[in-house]
Amino acid sequence: MGERSLAEEWEARAGDWERWVRVPGHDRHFHRYNWPAFLELIPDPGVRPWTWAAARAARAGCCAISVTG
Numbered sequence: 001m002g003e004r005s006l007a008e009e010w011e012a013r014a015g016d017w018e019r020w021v022r023v024p025g026h027d028r029h030f031h032r033y034n035w036p037a038f039l040e041l042i043p044d045p046g047v048r049p050w051t052w053a054a055a056r057a058a059r060a061g062c063c064a065i066s067v068t069g
Contacts, residue, residue, distance in 0.1 A: 004012070020026060027034075
């Protein structure tokens with residue numbers, strides 16, 4: 001049996017992970033801790049500070065930024 005790349009391993013396990021995350025109540029901390037903490041990180045609807053817009057543009061590949069040292 002040959003070695004698989006990391007991407008191939010992830011793909012091979014994707015179905016197992018999908019079934020696991022869909023089990024109701026599998027993550028008892030999600031709604032109490034994780035989701036509220038995540039919501040604190042994202043801006044309120046309608047609020048678009050320039051840093052949010054710049055990060056969004058960078059992720060989309062809209063801006064080419066050149067850094068010289």
